[in-house]
Amino acid sequence: MFEIVLSLCMVGQPDLCETRLLPTAAQTCADAMARVEMIEPDWGADLVADGYDCVARPQTALTFDEIAPGLYVHHGLVADVAPENLGDVANIGFIVGGESVAVIDAGGSRAIGEAVYLAVRAVTDKPISHVILTHMHPDHVMGADVLAEAGARVIGHRKLPQALAARADTYEANFARLIGPGFIGSRVPDEVEAMETDQEIDLGGRVLDLVARETAHSESDVTVFDRQTATLFTGDLVFDEHSPALDGSVLGWLRVLDALGTPVPSRIIPGHGGPVLDWPDGVADLRRYLEVLRDETRAAVADGLRLGEAIDSVGQSEAARWTLFDLFHQRNVTAAFTELEWE
Numbered sequence: 481m482f483e484i485v486l487s488l489c490m491v492g493q494p495d496l497c498e499t500r501l502l503p504t505a506a507q508t509c510a511d512a513m514a515r516v517e518m519i520e521p522d523w524g525a526d527l528v529a530d531g532y533d534c535v536a537r538p539q540t541a542l543t544f545d546e547i548a549p550g551l552y553v554h555h556g557l558v559a560d561v562a563p564e565n566l567g568d569v570a571n572i573g574f575i576v577g578g579e580s581v582a583v584i585d586a587g588g589s590r591a592i593g594e595a596v597y598l599a600v601r602a603v604t605d606k607p608i609s610h611v612i613l614t615h616m617h618p619d620h621v622m623g624a625d626v627l628a629e630a631g632a633r634v635i636g637h638r639k640l641p642q643a644l645a646a647r648a649d650t651y652e653a654n655f656a657r658l659i660g661p662g663f664i665g666s667r668v669p670d671e672v673e674a675m676e677t678d679q680e681i682d683l684g685g686r687v688l689d690l691v692a693r694e695t696a697h698s699e700s701d702v703t704v705f706d707r708q709t710a711t712l713f714t715g716d717l718v719f720d721e722h723s724p725a726l727d728g729s730v731l732g733w734l735r736v737l738d739a740l741g742t743p744v745p746s747r748i749i750p751g752h753g754g755p756v757l758d759w760p761d762g763v764a765d766l767r768r769y770l771e772v773l774r775d776e777t778r779a780a781v782a783d784g785l786r787l788g789e790a791i792d793s794v795g796q797s798e799a800a801r802w803t804l805f806d807l808f809h810q811r812n813v814t815a816a817f818t819e820l821e822w823e
């Protein structure tokens with residue numbers, strides 16, 4: 481558990497300090513500093529550790545709303561990852577059962593994981609038995625270690641452990657660069673249980689159904705259905721307001737969108753936007769985007785366009801409909817083009 485509260489300040493900017501709860505196991509101030517330098521060597525000279533005796537709590541408080549009995553949702557910012565948001569750009573949920581709590585996704589940094597832990601503790605003392613990661617992307621997984629240290633099992637798609645292991649260095653380096661010193665102590669979780677089959681998790685009189693999906697948004701998408709309230713957590717299989725991001729298969733994603741309706745959810749919690757959407761109206765914009773992407777990419781291939789030409793033309797009718805379109809759309813066209821080029 482957590483016994484060290486470390487405060488790190490930027491040299492020359494003493495007002496810019498970050499505090500972190502660090503696990504007891506072999507963690508010292510020096511270890512923590514070494515880890516910072518491993519992730520981002522440039523920071524070493526700029527950071528001063530303020531000792532362990534700092535009593536400050538993590539600075540980031542996250543708001544969770546109880547949107548159904550015992551079911552809490554945090555609305556992540558619809559924004560790119562940045563120092564001021566510490567990677568708080570994806571929705572996070574937790575569900576309280578009779579015996580224990582399950583957390584769904586864990587945010588983009590250890591700081592966010594700490595804030596999730598504290599938010600759960602503000603509601604209940606029941607143990608956090610599970611952290612369910614809806615997929616591999618760093619804005620959803622970097623806070624998971626905090627909850628694992630608090631005793632939770634981290635669980636995900638059968639392909640998740642391998643997918644994370646293969647990308648850990650890249651994800652950590654990218655997020656370190658985007659977030660800066662606020663990323664301290666964060667890392668990709670390395671003890672993730674793979675779901676060999678779909679699973680039921682019983683929190684004590686409250687059962688969650690975890691379903692592993694075919695490659696869609698990513699190769700590691702899992703949905704979580706709370707039977708008591710028929711609430712479906714979709715992870716990034718549903719985007720709202722925030723530009724969709726395709727890192728899997730556009731054809732698979734369209735199939736999975738249809739499959740999300742069985743059993744019929746009373747509401748859905750998307751990975752970005754919302755955070756509470758009606759079914760099926762809440763996925764209409766995403767479905768239209770994916771159909772435009774599929775159809776116009778196929779047309780570009782049929783017309784003999786090269787990828788660079790397709791990027792400039794495909795899906796431009798969608799530009800005004802999504803926040804962060806410019807950040808994600810070109811990559812989506814590249815992914816769709818690669819998928820559909822040889823079909």
Ligand SMILES: [Zn+2]
Pocket residue numbers: 615617697698716725751
């Ligand atoms: Zn994602």
